[in-house]
Amino acid sequence: MSSTGSSHKWPLSFLFFTAFLTGAIVMALEILGSRLLAPVFGNSLFVWGALIGVVLAAMSSGYAFGGWMSDRHPGGSVLSGLLLGAGLWTLLLAGAGQPVLFHVSSLIEDPRWGPCLAAAVLVAPPAFGLSGVLPALLRLAIQDMGHLGRHTGRMIAVSTIGSLVGTWGTSFYLLSWLGTHMLIAWLGVAQVGLGVLWGTRAAAAGKAIGTLLLAATVSALWVAWHPLSTLPPPVHQEDSPYQQVRVRDDDLFRYLILDRTFHAVMWRADPLQLYLPYSQMMMLALGWAPEAKRGLILGHGGGSLAKWLGRYWPEMELDTVEVDPSVALAAERYFDYQPGPRHHVHVKDARAFLQSTDAQYDVIWMDAFARHLIPFHLTTREFFAELKSHLSPNGVVAVNLASSGEGGDLLRERAVVSTLRSAFPVLETYSVAGPWKSRQARAENLIFFGGAPVERMTLDDLHRQANRLAAEQRLPVETTRLWDRRRETPWQPGLVLTDDYAPYDLLIARELDETGSVRSTN
Numbered sequence: 001m002s003s004t005g006s007s008h009k010w011p012l013s014f015l016f017f018t019a020f021l022t023g024a025i026v027m028a029l030e031i032l033g034s035r036l037l038a039p040v041f042g043n044s045l046f047v048w049g050a051l052i053g054v055v056l057a058a059m060s061s062g063y064a065f066g067g068w069m070s071d072r073h074p075g076g077s078v079l080s081g082l083l084l085g086a087g088l089w090t091l092l093l094a095g096a097g098q099p100v101l102f103h104v105s106s107l108i109e110d111p112r113w114g115p116c117l118a119a120a121v122l123v124a125p126p127a128f129g130l131s132g133v134l135p136a137l138l139r140l141a142i143q144d145m146g147h148l149g150r151h152t153g154r155m156i157a158v159s160t161i162g163s164l165v166g167t168w169g170t171s172f173y174l175l176s177w178l179g180t181h182m183l184i185a186w187l188g189v190a191q192v193g194l195g196v197l198w199g200t201r202a203a204a205a206g207k208a209i210g211t212l213l214l215a216a217t218v219s220a221l222w223v224a225w226h227p228l229s230t231l232p233p234p235v236h237q238e239d240s241p242y243q244q245v246r247v248r249d250d251d252l253f254r255y256l257i258l259d260r261t262f263h264a265v266m267w268r269a270d271p272l273q274l275y276l277p278y279s280q281m282m283m284l285a286l287g288w289a290p291e292a293k294r295g296l297i298l299g300h301g302g303g304s305l306a307k308w309l310g311r312y313w314p315e316m317e318l319d320t321v322e323v324d325p326s327v328a329l330a331a332e333r334y335f336d337y338q339p340g341p342r343h344h345v346h347v348k349d350a351r352a353f354l355q356s357t358d359a360q361y362d363v364i365w366m367d368a369f370a371r372h373l374i375p376f377h378l379t380t381r382e383f384f385a386e387l388k389s390h391l392s393p394n395g396v397v398a399v400n401l402a403s404s405g406e407g408g409d410l411l412r413e414r415a416v417v418s419t420l421r422s423a424f425p426v427l428e429t430y431s432v433a434g435p436w437k438s439r440q441a442r443a444e445n446l447i448f449f450g451g452a453p454v455e456r457m458t459l460d461d462l463h464r465q466a467n468r469l470a471a472e473q474r475l476p477v478e479t480t481r482l483w484d485r486r487r488e489t490p491w492q493p494g495l496v497l498t499d500d501y502a503p504y505d506l507l508i509a510r511e512l513d514e515t516g517s518v519r520s521t522n
Helices: 012-041 045-072 077-107 113-122 124-141 145-178 180-202 207-225 277-282 304-312 325-334 350-356 381-389 408-421 452-456 459-471 477-481 504-508
Strands: 236-239 244-249 253-258 261-267 294-298 317-322 343-347 361-366 391-403 428-432 444-451 510-512 518-520
Touching (some): 012 124, 012 145, 012 180, 012 244, 045 113, 077 124, 077 180, 113 124, 124 145, 145 180, 277 428, 277 444, 304 317, 381 391, 391 452
Parallel strands (some): 317 343
């Protein structure tokens, strides 16, 4: 049987090692790509769809290119060139990825095509080069054409096992240990190192080319370990299993930022006070439940609500649920939240927590929605039915929903209202703007209140109760100054979201025309 003329020069173990490592790196970069895109484009279904699609396109074209090149240039030179090119790009990605992302987002604001372009610029080139390695390896590995299927199957199997290790290793361990940018830099080093090994064995480069590659590698390494940053340096930053967590300061305030969304603002002069108007309005729930003994907060953030309740309602038994352990820890380390004996923080998904407890609550505050990060399973009819089952007979629920007040957010508001009404037929809504000017003039937080007291208490009784609590310092006095923010306009019907059908990303990516009809952004 015929064989490849130069295959004897390449130990099979080295070929398998290369296949394993490149398979691991390409999957690691795909996962890390989601972390790079999240602070700018969010972590929505559109972002993941864009990233996976771009990587698949890069891999398919890389396979074709690597096979074509390896037939034209047998030996290790093709492998060396592919690995060095992918590695150098990865090092540049570690150092200069953030400014590029912000520039792309300023060019294309579409929630689908913006992430596509960003992924194509940042992640596609190394995915292309790494994928081209596999057909070049097969070209060298197949010594006996009579066993072509066996050789091909083994090489692809090893590469796939590498992809599995890269996926689990990055997701479960490496990302939390090293952080996004440091891990990307080390992946770049691994690719460059492997490319040098192949180049050395293939004697592919002369002195001039070798010197040029060395200079380029050193420059890329310097950029990777001295990344360019568009954002000011944070007080704290880490990559949790769920998102990028950043803590930033200015002269007056401290901010908690999850991916691209501000989740908490603390006034550094008085960390326990509620500074944001929406959080002050959330406390209006106590006006309907002035004798509340037990409360539940879904969505901890910086612990603003829990801190205030700890100071002014010390007798309340309070459960707080936060899915991200890094966020719960940041609230204690950086936002002055120290849970007292009656406060219990549960690191768990909100829906899983409700399903695991029989507790009944007098007030439930739901603050788990951000404008760009909405867990769809907490928006459905089934979830709100579960939520209602944990309210006491005279209990009240308060739900916060951030909205730009325009475009697809209007559809989202209507969907949430229609779905909420499946469990709470009578809702009171207050729209509260933030303390700072926004590029979106109509941006606001919508606070929905539901429950038996909301159905039967008149507004005059509510105002009297709230004013009494404010006089006793058991309600922020700012709350009583926001009566005029009550929504009087009836809500238009919206889509009822269910566990089977909750197209939240689709709602965000649509617009309304001037008549109020739905218009796709396609």
